[in-house]
Amino acid sequence: MKFIITREQLVNSVQDVMKAVSTRTTIPILTGIKIEAHEDGVTLTGSDSDISIERFVPAEEDDHVNVTIEKPGSIVLQARFFSEIVKKLPDSKIEIEVYDRFSTHIRSGSSEFNLNGLDPQEYPRLPEVQENNRFSIQADLLKTLIRQTVFAVSVSETRPILTGVNWRIEDNELKCVATDSHRLASRSATVEASSEDMDFSEVVIPGKSLTELSKILDDSSELIDIILTESQVLFKAKNILFFSRLLDGNYPDTSKLIPNDSKTVMIVSTKEFLQAIDRASLLAKEGRNNVVKLSTMDQDQVEISSNSPEIGKVFDHVKTESLEGDELKISFSAKYMMDALKAMDCSEVQIQFTGAMRPFVLNPIEERSITQLILPVRTY
Missing domain, CATH: 3.10.150.10 (DNA Polymerase III, subunit A, domain 2)
Structure with a gap:
């Protein structure tokens, strides 16, 4: 040669x-x-x-x-x-x-x-893939889908299926869901698919594979072909083939986790809320599990606080665009909240609470295809 x-x-x-x-x-x-x-x-x-x-x-x-x-x-x-x-x-x-x-x-x-x-x-041969189950999506949208979900996969191998992102295709819509059982990230998008001809429409792709794929993809409108088999997924881009094994097992039904009602609803500036959580977490990092507390106040304000007995306390106030419903005191992981807010890509976020010990949901105001869910932490 x-x-x-x-x-x-x-x-x-x-x-x-x-x-x-x-x-x-x-x-x-x-x-x-x-x-x-x-x-x-x-x-x-x-x-x-x-x-x-x-x-x-x-x-x-x-x-x-x-x-x-x-x-x-x-x-x-x-x-x-x-x-x-x-x-x-x-x-x-x-x-x-x-x-x-x-x-x-x-x-x-x-x-x-x-x-x-x-x-x-x-050198092992690459898998041979039948191209029956095939759909296409733009490279920049695929990168966004990965970024807005993959951070929520589990890093623990006790439930291997949760280390992957669940992809489901229905009526030319791709829905990606990741959860580690403490939080959930969901994103849906329209794809170019002949889903009527597909043998099966649901797979679980390892989070590690999607993270590496995202590093290779360009931020372009070029179409990426995605081919599914029972054990492999193949991403075909210009001059690149990316194969990944799929995870075995049934992904849990996460649709039941999303609350249908809410008792307290607030709309805040994503950037201001993220910065306040970030500041409060400076002391919370030293405490248990990086927990911060949110308390509703009068005059359209919420208080973000954390208390680390060995270090000290921090109080921060964020003005809300709107605040409706019951008074609320709730504690949660600062890291989970910051991860969710960073994935939003929106100027304002709506947060719906159903009580101090119930999961709460974040949605961008302008975009309903993204849902983030976080479980609160008991601090008393």
């Missing part, structure tokens, strides 16, 4: 596939990146058996030559060393040549490296 590739294309491609490479894998060859040179260009693959990423660099694109293939072939190179090498090579062009016994020569400007490669035949 021998080819010459532009340094920029190689660096970007290696950075993308590195997101799937794990140093803690039990399969030694998966610590490497597979590189295949063929007539159309160069394909790089990284995998940790849960996530697999394939990045294609076309030989020519938009009248620009990315790769010159002199001899087709393939090799697996140690990801950690190869990624560091390509980032630090001096010239805009990099030549890679493989000799006998997988010895690989890398040249760029005045620099030369020799790396011992691995047999590409031992």
